Amino acid sequence: MNIYKRLGVKEMINAADSYTIIGGSLMPDEVIEAMSEAARAFVSIEELHDAVGKRLAELTRNEAAMVTGGAAAAMAIAAAACMAGADGELAGKLPCAEAGRNEILLYSCQNNGFVQAVRLTGAKVIELEDRNPDSDRQLREAITARTACLLYFVSTQFERYAPPLGDVISICRERGVPVIVDAAAQLPPVSNLWAYTEMGVDLVIFSGGKTLRGPQNTGLVVGRADLIAACRAHSSPRSSVGRPMKVSKESLVGLLAAVERYVGLDQEELSRQYEFAVETICAHARRLGLRAERLYPGPTGQSYPRAALYPDPSCGYTAESLQAELKSGEPAIWVGLSEDKAAILVNPLHLQDREIALVCDRLARLVG
Numbered sequence: 497m498n499i500y501k502r503l504g505v506k507e508m509i510n511a512a513d514s515y516t517i518i519g520g521s522l523m524p525d526e527v528i529e530a531m532s533e534a535a536r537a538f539v540s541i542e543e544l545h546d547a548v549g550k551r552l553a554e555l556t557r558n559e560a561a562m563v564t565g566g567a568a569a570a571m572a573i574a575a576a577a578c579m580a581g582a583d584g585e586l587a588g589k590l591p592c593a594e595a596g597r598n599e600i601l602l603y604s605c606q607n608n609g610f611v612q613a614v615r616l617t618g619a620k621v622i623e624l625e626d627r628n629p630d631s632d633r634q635l636r637e638a639i640t641a642r643t644a645c646l647l648y649f650v651s652t653q654f655e656r657y658a659p660p661l662g663d664v665i666s667i668c669r670e671r672g673v674p675v676i677v678d679a680a681a682q683l684p685p686v687s688n689l690w691a692y693t694e695m696g697v698d699l700v701i702f703s704g705g706k707t708l709r710g711p712q713n714t715g716l717v718v719g720r721a722d723l724i725a726a727c728r729a730h731s732s733p734r735s736s737v738g739r740p741m742k743v744s745k746e747s748l749v750g751l752l753a754a755v756e757r758y759v760g761l762d763q764e765e766l767s768r769q770y771e772f773a774v775e776t777i778c779a780h781a782r783r784l785g786l787r788a789e790r791l792y793p794g795p796t797g798q799s800y801p802r803a804a805l806y807p808d809p810s811c812g813y814t815a816e817s818l819q820a821e822l823k824s825g826e827p828a829i830w831v832g833l834s835e836d837k838a839a840i841l842v843n844p845l846h847l848q849d850r851e852i853a854l855v856c857d858r859l860a861r862l863v864g
């Protein structure tokens with residue numbers, strides 16, 4: 497009997513997304529094996545951070561990199577790094593609202609629940625007005641001696657509302673203000689691991705437990721060597737604001753194994769698998785009399801497709817009730833819902849081959 501059965505906890509099929517509430521993603525065997533190997537000996541955590549960071553920087557074509565305890569932890573640590581640098585004395589003082597540079601700039605439309613993480617340092621978030629004809633001047637005026645950095649989310653959801661990243665980078669560069677990009681879920685394409693830093697972003701954050709399929713509680717920060725060194729100063733094992741966001745030796749090597757695997761994958765083959773899943777489910781839904789279409793790109797602009805299935809009244813379900821019915825079945829199937837609630841959305845990112853047929857069977861039973 498597997499551990500979840502023994503505990504009486506229901507397993508589910510993830511046709512939704514890399515959601516933390518259902519466990520994010522599944523670690524491939526390479527990752528599990530690396531973690532299990534790492535669990536068998538003591539090492540210096542600082543030395544392991546150095547070695548793993550160096551290798552991650554090479555793999556992601558960046559000057560430097562480090563592992564954090566999740567992308568949200570990376571946001572807090574990167575904020576601390578920009579507020580206090582690698583200065584040992586100031587590092588010890590955070591969280592501190594009076595730290596030298598304690599303001600973080602952010603466009604209003606990009607303010608979401610994850611931003612809470614940067615406030616752990618004592619930083620104040622200063623909201624900038626969304627894109628308008630005066631955006632450049634407003635950004636220049638918002639930058640003061642108290643500005644620690646600007647935090648920017650790259651997502652097609654905000655593209656229309658926030659000034660383009662390229663413009664923001666050039667203004668911040670003029671003033672020596674680091675730009676941090678939250679790209680937690682922005683994979684694929686794999687090239688995003690280096691594309692933002694090539695554009696001039698100072699630090700870029702990815703979730704280790706989403707598309708990368710590393711340990712759930714890991715994040716990856718890539719970018720400028722001096723800022724990564726400062727991030728290390730604000731992280732465990734050092735006494736710092738980041739000390740509660742500890743990364744274990746197992747997680748350190750686990751994320752490295754995940755990134756090694758991910759950059760080595762045949763991306764075209766992976767993309768064919770996503771297309772196959774979406775095409776199979778759309779074709780099946782059409783045979784059941786549902787309207788179905790392929791959506792592209794992914795929810796925040798990633799380069800993968802999804803299937804949108806539109807139940808009509810004759811099948812006895814609305815999209816919402818069909819979503820709920822799939823979730824309450826055995827095994828539970830998690831799917832998304834379109835913003836207008838007209839369609840259920842099937843995301844292929846974490847759907848395993850054998851699960852495609854299970855999703856099709858359940859749909860046939862419910863609406864067939």
Ligand SMILES: *Cc1c(COP(=O)(O)O)cnc(C)c1O
Pocket residue numbers: 516565566567568569610649678679680681702703704705712714715
């Ligand atoms: C998921 C996500 C995070 C948090 O990532 P964790 O690795 O779960 O901490 C932060 N920002 C954005 C935009 C995300 O999608």
